[in-house]
Amino acid sequence: MQALLMLVAFVALLQLSTQTEYLSSSEDICRLFPDKTKLRKPGYCDRWITCKDSKSSDGGFCNGQLFNLGKGSCQKSLESSDTYCKAPCGSKSNGYIGDTFNCANWYFCNKTTVLSSGICSNGMYFDQNKQMCLYPKDTICNAKFELCQIVPTGVKIRDEHNCDKYITCKAGKATTTTCPEGLYYDVTSGNCIKKSLVPCHKIPHPIEVCGTKKLAKRNVFVSDGATCRGYFYCRDLGSGVPDPTPAWHQCPLEFFFNEERAGCEARVDRKCAEDRCDGRGNEYELAEIPGCQHYIKCVNGAESGEILKCDDDMYFDAEAQRCTTTMKAYGICTK
Incomplete structure (x- = not known):
């Protein structure tokens, strides 16, 4: 072993x-x-x-x-x-x-x-x-x-194995630099920017994602710390042996990962500190604002920064992707 x-x-x-x-x-x-x-x-x-x-x-x-x-x-x-x-x-x-x-x-x-x-x-x-x-x-x-x-x-060289890093060279030797927390390296601009704006096919492992030698996380699902839908599976490699290469997975489109429950939960009921437009393309996403009348405009699967509001007597229908007169009470926007 x-x-x-x-x-x-x-x-x-x-x-x-x-x-x-x-x-x-x-x-x-x-x-x-x-x-x-x-x-x-x-x-x-x-x-x-x-x-x-x-x-x-x-x-x-x-x-x-x-x-x-x-x-x-x-x-x-x-x-x-x-x-x-x-x-x-x-x-x-x-x-x-x-x-x-x-x-x-x-x-x-x-x-x-x-x-x-x-x-x-x-x-x-x-x-x-x-x-x-x-x-x-x-x-x-x-x-x-x-x-x-x-x-x-x-x-600067894009690190194809780590979205939050880039490489520079001096005298033939390479140095790897990590972007500030919450940012990924964007090859187009040559800068570290908001991670939701950078396509990342290999989500970086958060520090000690599967625990430490003193307390390893074994046979559990943990958040990827970068997206609302993504999570890692930490294998059971024995006591004191944290999984060095946990496999990355993703909840279906209409679900976000809940680490406390170690499973996927309806995105309209799950609050998330990361980009809520994860997987939405150029659609709309319910906002975490009480009243269930606010929604976010998504551009290429990322929050555009524009938050819209339905008329006073209307509510945002997450499934229909539009405002309706039917009162809605989703978990993330009810008081």
Whole structure:
């Protein structure tokens, strides 16, 4: 059991810390950056790209020079900490070796000395096993890079595994920053904003969501601390062993999670400190104001900040999504 727990914890840590991208990936690197961000073009040392609408576009080419990440411009040489463009020749290298960051590049090495280098033509890749250039369909491109190898110092990177965090790089090393409580990182604006306004597919675990080693929460459902409908299930891993990777679940649309009852409760009867428009799209949501006459305008599943009120002799019908003359008495708006 202990070995299994250590493996689970290691996998969770790996998911949080990995920053490796593969050159052959179909995902665009600009998904992680705001518009106008300037990056080194993955797989190249002499050119850069700019981001627009989460897509990469060619930014420029350094004719006879290299793109210096630290200065964000073309320079004759790179900073000492910039190892991305370093030839892969090592003390045990002998013969042809494929590049680690561009599948088309090759080097002919005599230990650490580069005797010659080149680039496969016609869109071909260098195959390390066959020691020759082949068409992409006949070989596999394993060229990869770390985010800090293409990102200038201080540029914010969206952390795909934690909505409340972002990453910055300095001298090739990554630092993770957590947004203030109640905020998520918004890649569009490059700022931490109200979490209900940021689409989050992996709700971050609240601190000690499943308890501590002194008092672990076992075989229970707990609120996700971020949404009205979401909750985590903490597995029973034994006394003093809080679940490090609790599974996230969500109540159906018309229900909110009630931690005291460890279950889902009708949203019209359950007060919630988070965004009540959770799941509503561009509809309306009953407000937690006595009298049951007030309702909230939802925009893309988030509170717009606009609270509306029915006429004095009318009440908001949560099911019909409109004001009616029928008196309503929901749990969240009755005195």
